[in-house]
Amino acid sequence: MTALPADFVLGAATAAYQIEGAAAEDGRTPSIWDTFSRTPGKVLEGHTGDVACDHYHRLDEDLDMIKDLGLQAYRFSVSWSRVLPNGGSRPNPQGLDFYNRLVDGLLERDIEPWLTLYHWDLPQELEDAGGWPNRDVAQRFCQYAVTVHDALGDRVKRWTTFNEPWCSSYLGYAAGVHAPGRTDDTSLSVPAQHHLLLAHGLAARELKTRGAEVGITLNLYAVSPETDSAADADAARRIDAMCNRIWLEPVLLGRYPDDVKQDLAPLSDFSFVRDGDLDVIKAPLDFLGVNYYSRHVVSGSDAAERESHHGEPSAYPGSEFVQFVHREGVPVTAMDWEIDAQGLYEVLQQVAGYTSLPIYITENGAAFEDKLDADGTVNDQERIDYFEGHLGACARAIEAGVPLRGYFAWSLMDNFEWAWGYTRRFGMVYVDYEDAQRRVPKASAHWYSDVIRNR
Ligand code: GBH
DSSP, rough: OHHHHHOEEEEEEHHHHOOOOOSSSSSSOOOOOHHTTTTSSSSGGGSSSSSSGGGOHHHHHHHHHHHHTOOSSEEEEEEEHHHSSSOOOOHHHHHHHHHHHHHHHHHHHTTEEEEEEEEEEHHHHHHTOOTTTTTHHHHHHHHHHHHHHHHHHHTTEEEEEOOOIIIIIIIIIISSSTTOOOSOGGGGGHHHHHHHHHHHHHHHHHHHTTEEEEEEEEEEEEEESSSSSHHHHHHHHHHHHIIHHHHHHHIIISOHHHHHHTTTTTTTOOOOOOOTHHHHHHHSSSEEEEOOOOOEEOOOOOOOHHHTTTTTTSSSTTOOOOOEEEOOOBBBBBTTTTTHHHHHHHHHHHHHHHHOEEEEEEEEOOOOOOOTTTSOOOOHHHHHHHHHHHHHHHHHHHTTTOEEEEEEEEEEEOOOOGGGGSSOOOOOOEEEETTTTTTEOOOHHHHHHHHHOOO
């Protein structure tokens, strides 16, 4: 593998609902993910984040583990409903105290905290008030951001407003596979997206005024057509539009792409966009976060086939007919996602075409069928290969001039994998849920420690 620059940041990431547990403790109230996971049929095997990795009660042990792994930086998210119970405006001292201890614990160990304000867990009350399709929620997010910054801004330099707003809007309000799981009116996913971006812009401005370094994390995909047919090219254009350009262009250029507006026209006339919104959304940033997992290979359909899919719940409203195909012989992860490190290189090139901002990979990783062996080790060679391939793509992108400055592995430890519950393991550290939440660093954790030490 080509060497990584000496100042390249290497860390790992987690998210509040996926690891904390303590769902009803110290004043925390339910978020949309508590409600969703407690709704039968929504999460595999009925799993919830009630206990998760019990990180809330194992903070010191986990901080020591992060230190032992040698991570330079740790990316975590804050639970809005822990800090502002019921989505209200009165800060909960016990909730803030947890994040104070987390941040202090990281700094004492010389690990840089990277804070994400929103990793999908909207307070349930704000969903009851209409959720992201309701414009007022953007303002509430901005107040929440300021509350967290008042408490932690003296010690946390790196702030990310949102993690993957695509999931919050299109998986939450169109496909319905993520909280709040609404499929009753898929047209709501489009204003949801806009208000998420508006919230980002409003908060980014407030945070920057207070001296924070601010970014947003987008989940981007490499997209390619299955064949060179016109229908497949159109499918690839549409999916690239929804996954990548509909986020990159408003955030970095202050506009929605015309072709996306056309694709979404049967659903939405974008009349929720008010004068000045796009200037707010194009807030000056300090970095862009990219989560990369895989490539989408897509194919189109003929007109009749298209009509028959129209209106089905889908994460791509207006493009329901697009088929996602697997290329033969390409290895997949336990999520059935194709492993494609070259796609990361392409995504980085695409982003660098829009901006010269520093880029960080804020998530990259894979689930495999990890087994705790009798000798107490987990030999996840596939995950090592995955990381090695993708870090190699990072090194090549840097050589080609992409301003990539760091990489966070997803994830520090196995955790609640959303709609898949605990059935999918993404961690570098194995969590033995059956045996008192024991943490066992996998072979990939040892490998990653070596990479950090030796580049
Ligand atoms: C990231 O999402 C998340 O930020 C992180 O929290 C998560 O644990 C990690 O990836 C691994 O998934 O199968 O129809 O239920 C990446 C984007 C979101 C893409 C969920 C796949 C699956 C929807 N992913 N989506 S479904």
